[in-house]
Amino acid sequence: xxxxxxxxxxxxxxxxxxxxxxxxxxxxxxxxxxxxxxxxxxxxxxxxxxxxxxxxxxxxxxxxxxxxxxxxxxxxxxxxxxxxxxxxxxxxxxxxxxxxxxxxxxxxxxxxxxxxxxxxxxxxxxxxxxxxxxxxxxxxxxxxxxxxxxxxxxxxxxxxxxxxxxxxxxxxxxxxxxxxxxxxxxxxxxxxxxxxxxxxxxxxxxxxxxxxxxxxxxxxxxxxxxxxxxxxxxxxxxxxxxxxxxxxxxxxxxxxxxxxxxxxxxxxxxxxxxxxxxxxxxxxxxxxxxxxxxxxxxxxxxxxxxxxxxxxxxxxxxxxxxxxxxxxxxxxxxxxxxxxxxxxx
Amino acid sequence: xxxxxxxxxxxxxxxxxxxxxxxxxxxxxxxxxxxxxxxxxxxxxxxxxxxxxxxxxxxxxxxxxxxxxxxxxxxxxxxxxxxxxxxxxxxxxxxxxxxxxxxxxxxxxxxxxxxxxxxxxxxxxxxxxxxxxxxxxxxxxxxxxxxxxxxxxxxxxxxxxxxxxxxxxxxxxxxxxxxxxxxxxxxxxxxxxxxxxxxxxxxxxxxxxxxxxxxxxxxxxxxxxxxxxxxxxxxxxxxxxxxxxxxxxxxxxxxxxxxxxxxxxxxxxxxxxxxxxxxxxxxxxxxxxxxxxxxxxxxxxxxxxxxxxxxxxxxxxxxxxxxxxxxxxx
Numbered sequence: 001x002x003x004x005x006x007x008x009x010x011x012x013x014x015x016x017x018x019x020x021x022x023x024x025x026x027x028x029x030x031x032x033x034x035x036x037x038x039x040x041x042x043x044x045x046x047x048x049x050x051x052x053x054x055x056x057x058x059x060x061x062x063x064x065x066x067x068x069x070x071x072x073x074x075x076x077x078x079x080x081x082x083x084x085x086x087x088x089x090x091x092x093x094x095x096x097x098x099x100x101x102x103x104x105x106x107x108x109x110x111x112x113x114x115x116x117x118x119x120x121x122x123x124x125x126x127x128x129x130x131x132x133x134x135x136x137x138x139x140x141x142x143x144x145x146x147x148x149x150x151x152x153x154x155x156x157x158x159x160x161x162x163x164x165x166x167x168x169x170x171x172x173x174x175x176x177x178x179x180x181x182x183x184x185x186x187x188x189x190x191x192x193x194x195x196x197x198x199x200x201x202x203x204x205x206x207x208x209x210x211x212x213x214x215x216x217x218x219x220x221x222x223x224x225x226x227x228x229x230x231x232x233x234x235x236x237x238x239x240x241x242x243x244x245x246x247x248x249x250x251x252x253x254x255x256x257x258x259x260x261x262x263x264x265x266x267x268x269x270x271x272x273x274x275x276x277x278x279x280x281x282x283x284x285x286x287x288x289x290x291x292x293x294x295x296x297x298x299x300x301x302x303x304x305x306x307x308x309x310x311x312x313x314x315x316x317x318x319x320x321x322x323x324x325x326x327x328x329x330x331x332x333x334x335x336x337x338x339x340x341x342x343x344x345x
Numbered sequence: 346x347x348x349x350x351x352x353x354x355x356x357x358x359x360x361x362x363x364x365x366x367x368x369x370x371x372x373x374x375x376x377x378x379x380x381x382x383x384x385x386x387x388x389x390x391x392x393x394x395x396x397x398x399x400x401x402x403x404x405x406x407x408x409x410x411x412x413x414x415x416x417x418x419x420x421x422x423x424x425x426x427x428x429x430x431x432x433x434x435x436x437x438x439x440x441x442x443x444x445x446x447x448x449x450x451x452x453x454x455x456x457x458x459x460x461x462x463x464x465x466x467x468x469x470x471x472x473x474x475x476x477x478x479x480x481x482x483x484x485x486x487x488x489x490x491x492x493x494x495x496x497x498x499x500x501x502x503x504x505x506x507x508x509x510x511x512x513x514x515x516x517x518x519x520x521x522x523x524x525x526x527x528x529x530x531x532x533x534x535x536x537x538x539x540x541x542x543x544x545x546x547x548x549x550x551x552x553x554x555x556x557x558x559x560x561x562x563x564x565x566x567x568x569x570x571x572x573x574x575x576x577x578x579x580x581x582x583x584x585x586x587x588x589x590x591x592x593x594x595x596x597x598x599x600x601x602x603x604x605x606x607x608x609x610x611x612x613x614x615x616x617x618x619x620x621x622x623x624x625x626x627x628x629x630x631x632x633x634x635x636x637x638x639x640x641x642x643x644x645x646x647x648x649x650x651x652x653x654x655x656x657x658x659x660x661x662x663x664x665x666x667x668x669x670x671x672x673x674x675x
Binding site: 037059 | 399401404406408409419422424425428429430432433434435460461462534535
């Protein structure tokens, strides 16, 4: 494993840009950067910081995600989702409803939270995705989506639990109940674990094989973001202003304490990002500091100071993303976007 | 107006039956020349539509918390929508939430107690209930099946301000009757008579009804006036006892009262004189959720403890006796 602590990331921005909005999400492809604002402003930037497009979503912006091949950008807001492509610009998807969750599977399959249902579009080879199937309505607006079994099964989170669907059968394939309001879900890359972050300040964990459950409550606030590192062993969970990292190695997290991340200011749910390869997490805070932590060297049950602290912004950071493996994009409340590249670049 | 140092955005909850004039009032709020950016969250498809205002639809999504406490139900749709509003660059000066005629106001109010993120950026300003003077009596008299709430009663019981609308549709006697009827349920909230929902906006917006420093900001004379409505199952009970209270005894009593009767107690408010303290202790609650803080210095004023409960099947004598048992003689 690389010692990413020796990361040559620099606090001095290679370039910066500005969004006339409060950034809520950053999505990156191999070559493009999309920054979405809470009022619905969407900025598409090249890796060098050139502005390629600037469009606006109706009502507000909530979420953004690139297709795995980087051709299509999906964005969601209170009235629905849309697709941005370099050739067509922004094209709305037909479904109407609150969209705060998007999940791409390989082979161009896109799941879109649409009110109480999830709509699945087929975007393979097309510039305009086609509606393929949709789930029956959940108990509440859909809050989280994730694909299981190589994109054959879709897990849908809402009030009352997670329901899994496949295209061919209208009935739920599996159901994981939890009496509470689920805010986000994540699945480990091997599909063994399903995790929800909840309004009641808890994290709920299911072993998908047999539904065995585990719960960690007592976070300082609601847990609105959970995400596994791509290799699947480590989980990030925010909880109020106390982000934690969980170790799922071996038989899972039962009996283990999570490691807590410490920054200078308050840390919110969207201000973290897993490195695309290394088990390295970046998190930013309300005073503009960005910290880097290597998951394997964290002390469980303790507060861990960052191994590297980058002072990036000097104002609250509202969104954060890695660009490829060697740069961080930091967006602040005021709409300033900083590209922190490697010092040698 | 409330403390201008509080940077949190005030949220007004507008309740009332279909036909009570909510849409008219909303349009008034939106069109009046106040220079404010207002966001409206509505449950019903009204005819509200003003260029400058953001109007969002909300489908009522009632969430119980995992602890199983019925009093801790919140409105998931509001958490979601309000959180998104708070992430916008152009913040709103006011937020108005319109509920359906059949909505229970409790989960709406409890949402602001139960979600820290919202509570840090928004403050529940007041629950404003619109009442149609000509039809409210029929709604109040409507007999519901066992276990089903009469929403009209609940909406009046929860209110911080009651707009008694369409007063031109009833005679003077009937108006007095309706007013007394409302008073019998909620003795605390000011009643604002109106034609076509024509109230002064300052009387319903940014009034700080949930501001602890303005708790019991009402005329204490109601305390002796409520007895004549003892036939109603939902009433107000006001208690006023001079002296200082034993904090430990009071906490034990209130804790037990709210945990056993919390479902029946819609609102509670109080100003207390804790033994040995130079300042007031002020509190207010919605069902069993409770918020308290230090109030003003007592100074030379006589120490008096005042409490108000609005709820169902309240036993005034028992409440009074339990309250008195907490008072230490001076």
